[in-house]
Structures are given as C-alpha cells and as structure tokens.
Amino acid sequence: MELIDGNKTAADIVAELKAEVAALPGRKPCIALVRVGDDPASVSYVKKKEKTAAEIGIESRIILPPISITQDELFNILDDLNADPTVDGILVQAPLPKHIDEVAVFRRVSAAKDVDGFNTINLGKVAQEDDTGFVACTPAGIMELLARSGTDLKGKHVVVLGRSLIVGKPVALLALQKKTGANGTVTICHSGTSNLPAITRQADVLIAAIGRPEFVTADMVKPGAVVIDVGINRVPDASKKTGYRLTGDVHFPSVSPLCSKITPVPGGVGPMTVAMLMKNTVKAYHLATAS
Amino acid sequence: MELIDGNKTAADIVAELKAEVAALPGRKPCIALVRVGDDPASVSYVKKKEKTAAEIGIESRIILPPISITQDELFNILDDLNADPTVDGILVQAPLPKHIDEVAVFRRVSAAKDVDGFNTINLGKVAQEDDTGFVACTPAGIMELLARSGTDLKGKHVVVLGRSLIVGKPVALLALQKKTGANGTVTICHSGTSNLPAITRQADVLIAAIGRPEFVTADMVKPGAVVIDVGINRVPDASKKTGYRLTGDVHFPSVSPLCSKITPVPGGVGPMTVAMLMKNTVKAYHLATAS
Numbered sequence: 001m002e003l004i005d006g007n008k009t010a011a012d013i014v015a016e017l018k019a020e021v022a023a024l025p026g027r028k029p030c031i032a033l034v035r036v037g038d039d040p041a042s043v044s045y046v047k048k049k050e051k052t053a054a055e056i057g058i059e060s061r062i063i064l065p066p067i068s069i070t071q072d073e074l075f076n077i078l079d080d081l082n083a084d085p086t087v088d089g090i091l092v093q094a095p096l097p098k099h100i101d102e103v104a105v106f107r108r109v110s111a112a113k114d115v116d117g118f119n120t121i122n123l124g125k126v127a128q129e130d131d132t133g134f135v136a137c138t139p140a141g142i143m144e145l146l147a148r149s150g151t152d153l154k155g156k157h158v159v160v161l162g163r164s165l166i167v168g169k170p171v172a173l174l175a176l177q178k179k180t181g182a183n184g185t186v187t188i189c190h191s192g193t194s195n196l197p198a199i200t201r202q203a204d205v206l207i208a209a210i211g212r213p214e215f216v217t218a219d220m221v222k223p224g225a226v227v228i229d230v231g232i233n234r235v236p237d238a239s240k241k242t243g244y245r246l247t248g249d250v251h252f253p254s255v256s257p258l259c260s261k262i263t264p265v266p267g268g269v270g271p272m273t274v275a276m277l278m279k280n281t282v283k284a285y286h287l288a289t290a291s
Numbered sequence: 292m293e294l295i296d297g298n299k300t301a302a303d304i305v306a307e308l309k310a311e312v313a314a315l316p317g318r319k320p321c322i323a324l325v326r327v328g329d330d331p332a333s334v335s336y337v338k339k340k341e342k343t344a345a346e347i348g349i350e351s352r353i354i355l356p357p358i359s360i361t362q363d364e365l366f367n368i369l370d371d372l373n374a375d376p377t378v379d380g381i382l383v384q385a386p387l388p389k390h391i392d393e394v395a396v397f398r399r400v401s402a403a404k405d406v407d408g409f410n411t412i413n414l415g416k417v418a419q420e421d422d423t424g425f426v427a428c429t430p431a432g433i434m435e436l437l438a439r440s441g442t443d444l445k446g447k448h449v450v451v452l453g454r455s456l457i458v459g460k461p462v463a464l465l466a467l468q469k470k471t472g473a474n475g476t477v478t479i480c481h482s483g484t485s486n487l488p489a490i491t492r493q494a495d496v497l498i499a500a501i502g503r504p505e506f507v508t509a510d511m512v513k514p515g516a517v518v519i520d521v522g523i524n525r526v527p528d529a530s531k532k533t534g535y536r537l538t539g540d541v542h543f544p545s546v547s548p549l550c551s552k553i554t555p556v557p558g559g560v561g562p563m564t565v566a567m568l569m570k571n572t573v574k575a576y577h578l579a580t581a582s
Contacts, residue, residue: 103419124415127460128394159387163467169418176454176479185490187478188467194446199476 002230002265003254004149010271011064014056014143014210015102019280021057029058030283031089031115031277032081034197036074036100037067042093049091052274058281061087071100082110088288089281114285115280118166126173132287134280139171141272142207142228146181149261151205151226153184159203161249163190167209167230175205198222208249218254227255227262230269292547295433295519295554301562304435305347308569312348320576321350322380322406322568323372327365327391328358333384340382343565349572352378366399373401380406380572393457403578406571410455417464423578425571431460432563433498433519437472440552441495442517444475450494452507452540454481458500458521466496480516487511499540505522509545518546518553521560 018134021028021232031053046062049050053060074092078104081087090113096102098277099183106118114122117136125133135143158175168188175184189199201204201222208216208232231249248265256262263269314321322344326337337353344351367385372381381404387393405413408427416424426434433468437444449466453459455483459479466475482488482501491497491511499507500521512518522540539556549551554560 092379120412120419123418127414127418128411128456155483159582166421173460183483185480185484189476192446193476225324
C-alpha cells in the first residue's frame, strides 16, 4: 500500500508556482480574499490562503466586511473587485451569514475571476470540457493527486460516493472527460443508493465524499483499489486535548491494507485545496494579461 | 413488455401547453427560429417546430440568414433578439456552417431565452439543481417520458451509455438530482468502458445514447429493465424506397422481450424534443412576464 501524500504534492505545486511567478515580468498575480465576520474556522482558512499566496509571490488583498453587511453591500464590494484590473482572482470565504444568499454571491463574482470555481458558468464549462474555466479547488486537487500519483483513469471504473455540488458532481464530470489521465467510467452513488457495498466494490478508484466519519469499511473496497478520502470529520476523542480527532469518510485502519494507494486524513486532499486555489489565481492572471 | 409511446406523450404535452397558452391574457409566447442556410434536414426540423408552435398558439418568428453569414453578423441578429422584449425563446438550428463557432453562438443566446438549453449557464444550473434554467430538450424529454410512464428512479441504478454534452451528461445530472422521480444512482459509460455488458446489465434503467445502430444487445440488458433508446441512426436498407431505415442504439427485436418498458425508434424520444422546446418557451415567457 502506498500513501498518497497531499502535503508533499501541495508543496510541490506551491514550489512550481513560486518559480513561475518569480519569472513573471511586471505586476504579480493578485487574489482578493473576502471574509465576512470572524468565524474562527474562516479566520484560519483565510490566514492559510494569505500565507500560501505570500510564499508564492501572489499579492493578496484582504477584505473584512462585518457580519452585519447586507447582500447588496457585499455585491458592491464584488462589483468593484470584478472591475479592478489589478485583481485577478476573488475568493469569498464560505460559510456566509444566513441573511446572504451564498449561490447569488458566487454568481456575482465574475466568471473570469472565480478562482473558487463556484460560478455557474465555470461549473458548466467543466461539463463542456472547456479549459478556459476554473475548476473548484477540491475536485481539481483530487484530479491532481491522481495524476501525480500515476493513476490513469482510462478504462477504469471510478465510483464517487456523494453527489455534492462542490465535490461529487464536478469530480465525476472531470473523471469522465475525454482527456489524458481521465476517460473513466463513472458511477455516482449517495445516501439513497441501494446495495451500496456491491457498487463501491466495483471501484478501481473510489472517491469518498459523503461526509460521514469512517463510513467506508473494508467490505466496501475491492483489493488493489485506489482510495481518495475527501471527508474531514470531527469525532469526539477524550484522549485529545481538543476533545476531538479528525477522521475521513474512510475507516483507514481496515481499508488501507487492501488498497494499492490511499490518501490519509489529514494530509491527503485537504492541503491540495489551497494549492489549487493558487494555481487558479495564476491561471486567471495569465488569462487576464493575455487578453 | 410495455412500449413507451413518445408520440402520444408529446401530443399530451402539446395539448396541455395549448390549453395553458389559450388561457394567457395579452401577448402570447414567442419563439425565434434561426436557420442558417438550406440544409434539408434543418429545413424540415424548423418547419416541424414552427408547426407545433402554431398548434399551441406560440408565435414563431423565422429568421433565415444565408449560409455565407459571418459569425459577427449572426451575433448581431442574436443580440437584437436577446434585447427584444416580445421574443421569449431563441433557437439556433444546428448544425451551423463550419466557419461559425457553434459553442460561441449557443453562449451568445441570452441564458434567459436559451430554450434549447445549450448555454453554459443553463448547463451549470442543471448541475446546481436550479430550476430557473432551461434543460436541453432531449434529456428533458427523457425525464418526462420516464415520469409519465411511471418510472421513479429513486433507489434505482441508472446506466447512461454515452457522455455527450447534449444527452449523456445532462441526463446523468438530472437522474441524480434530489427531486421526486429522480434520486437515482448513476453510471455513465462510453466507448472506452471496459467490460461494458457487465455494467449495462446492472441497469434498472438503461439510457442508450451512444450513436451506434443496434449496439445494445440482449446480453447487455437485465430482464425487467426499463430501456430508453435515444439513438436515431440510418442504416442501409434496400427494401425501403429511401434506401435506408431508421434504427436506435438498441437492437429492438432481441432486447424488447426482456424489458419491462422500452421506447421504440422512431416514436420514442424523438417526438419529445419538439414538445420540450415548446414547454421551455412557455416557461421562458412566464419567467419574462413575471419579472
């Protein structure tokens, strides 16, 4: 069994981007990070993105509206950023407060600056196999982990567990694309699937993104499968100072001995998302400066 | 075995729309039908659409640019139609001449008038399960045939054969939606799938959209399955005056005795597409007049 090391792969990508950005003449790529309110998890995520951007040489512009901001005021901020030629990418940190329509906000971000890949147009471009768009960071990170660990999906059966808009559906569409490394046969299953183990056991590549701790057990996995664990779940653990431990959607102790390759949690898909956000930002810069 | 009658279902939908349109106060829905050049198949398709619109009471505006029209000139026509408040839906008949970028044209049609459902935004909305968009007519017709023939996809395994942008991918996304009648487990397979019969034999509902005449044979179908045949292929037939006959992607004589339900070709999915185009046009009218 080989562990797919997300920390190392993410660090490789960051190093590649750093070299690429260092060689750019003139202005550097710039990402605007919009964080509404002071949710501790959001504070930590935005800090991590800012730090990685700085490491690469991407400028970041931090915008911190108060939790009381109205949707229209937030739209005004986004419109200004959309119009600003020195801003290449815009990230609005989720979750947003309940009085703001998240999907409407993601649509308000110009498709050309939507480095998070949540705009409807960019989702449509994934289906259209149009590379001018931006792929959401988690599915993009999964595909990158597969490619860099030498897993070609051609002729393989890829089973995606979970049909969310930010992971399950886009990763299924990516695995299906007529592109080198992709061309998989894809099954998407979910909480309502009958006889789930019989389906997941067919997977040459199993992508677990169902959001249930240690849901995938040994009886659901074919020996030799590649397993990508997208889950990040907190389960109570009295032995930890925090009172919890992080676990994936896969029961790692029983499943990992069966696999040819598997991602750990933490340290698998998680670290890839920030790296892919930065990759999208550099792409947005290139598209903007080329046009 | 029960035959799913697309002609009857389409006629039912047309009758429903006719009653709905008759009850509308003021101006009636209007569809613009843009046909570039005189390709005989396109002439016949546009005529059929015009006739069905008239039957329902939908106004149609026929625009017939010459085959020599430039892309920019076509864009100008579409921009005028996009801006015209008396036009609800716009259909650009495919195929377009080779000097015109078809995808660019489909994107130029305003998403709010894209009754063909080929605009990137409307494709993204299918993935987002956002009902304010327009679903492309063939996948929408397939879902309607399934619903009206009493086939609930919940807990079922739906296997889609073919990954095209206009059929395979959108119908897979629709079958997967968290909606009454949908909620299927979905597998998308294609020409590069290994061990295809073993996968299609798992289908409770098999949707064949691979564009190969009589490709699906009895050994590929589970007894009791519902089979939807999207193919329309011409195969040489000396016994016919035209020299060919129409056949689906399914070998009907051997497969149909196995099925619980099956669509014939012709007379299955085919007639549904024009009915769904009209349904989309009435929807566009309602969205436009409500706003």
